[in-house]
Amino acid sequence: MRGVPGKFFNLEILTLWQEKAADITWFFRWDGDCAWNMTLDRLMWWKAQALRISKLRNGNTSDE
Helix, strand or coil: CCCCCHHHHCHHHHHHHHHHHHHHHHHHCCCHHHHHCCCHHHHHHHHHHHHHHHHHHCCCCCCC
């Protein structure tokens, strides 16, 4: 758009959000619409859960 600065849309945050949504959708095998309706904070929470579950599956029960 002419006259609108590129930072107006904060494309870095949008890209981060899209990547997290795709990762979480893939990990939990969700329908695509499920993750796309979440906020970035909610996606980050689910990412933390995915990391925790991955550690448990690999036999690592420590909190490190």
